[in-house]
Amino acid sequence: MRTHLYQIAEPRAALLLQQYAASTAAKRRRTWLFAAVIVLCAALAAWGGEVNLRKLVEGLPRFWSYIHDILPKLRLAHLSSDLAEWFWNWDGWLALLGETLLVAYVGTFLGAGIGFFLSFFASANLVKSVIARTIVRRSLEFCRTVPDIVFALLFVYALGLGPIPGVLAIAIHTAGALGKQFSEVVENVDMNPVEGVKATGANWFERVRFAVLPQVLSNFVSYTLLRFEINVRGASVMGFVGAGGIGKELLGSIRQFYYSDVSAILLMIIATVFAIDLLTERLRFRLIGMEERA
Structure with a gap:
């Protein structure tokens, strides 16, 4: 096998090196300019948000002090009795935590169904009408731009306290x-x-059913599972405004300075979220693996 090396004339080589150096310098200038803009925007945001590093440093010890206060005093010699005292209302909290999970599940199920239906009408490759796509896309933007806790407040005002406002807000x-x-x-x-x-000769719905849906279904399920993880955390906070679940009990314990109750409820929420994250992560990886094998 023969290889041929071509020698470029020195003037031509010098010109190419000069152009390469100029291109590299221009790219470097753009990178530094972009970094400067990012730093400037961060500085303006910190100034507008009144970020005070001195207050942050001074407040950190109080944060750790609060963490220390809410943790119970566990003694090895009386560990069982201390744990029983710490989780004295575990069955009641577990019931409220179950309500939170149901709020997140039903809200995710309803929201995923609506998003599933509207997503095909918001896709440029399936719907050629700009007006129809714009209406659907702006509606979806409105739904996700307004914070879910704001929707929860509105529904609590309209429907009263309970899990229904939380379900509707999450959905x-x-x-x-x-x-x-x-x-x-x-x-x-x-x-x-x-x-x-x-x-x-298939119509639009048949094309979506038989040609589009098989390609996207695994990704849809994966995104829905990921959203369920997020909604479990969101449903815990919605109880703060009376939208059902464990959040109301947590807020009451914080306001009444029941420190051990606060830590017990937080620990139950964290453990539940961890378990759901691990389970849904395994399911999502399995779906992705099935899609790759297919």
Whole structure:
């Protein structure tokens, strides 16, 4: 096997090196300019938000002091009795935690269903009407832009205390978030199967059912599981405004300075979220693996 080396004339080589150096210098200048803009924006944000590093440093000891105060005094000689005293209302808290999980589950289920339906109408490769896509996309933006706790406050005012306001708030916010993610997945599908199904005379819904849905279903389920993790944490906070679940009990314990109750409830919430994260992570990885094998 022969190889040929071509020698470039020195003037030509010098010109190429000069152009390369100029291109590298221009790229370096753009990088430094971008970094300077980021630093400037961060400085302006810190100034506008009245960020005070001195207060932060002075307040950190109080933070750790509060953590120390809410932790119970566990003695090795009386460990069982100390734990029983710490989790004295574990069954009541567990019931409220179950209510929180149900709020997150039902809200995620409803929101995912709405987002699933609207995502196909927000995809540019399936819907050619700019007006229709714009209406759907702006509706999804509204749903995910307004914080879910604000929706919860509105529904608590309209419907009263209980889990229903939390379910509706999570459903609306989830529909906006998942609808956006689902539509992006749909816009990246292979259009060859869609054109093939269309050539058989299939209508729009049949093309979505038989050509688009098989390509996106695993990603849809993966995003929904990820959203469920987020909603469990969100549902815990919604109890602060009376939208049901463990949040109301946690807020009451904080306001009444029941320090040991605060730590016990927080520990139960953290353990539950950890367990759900691990379970849904395994399910999502399994779905991704199945999709790659397919």
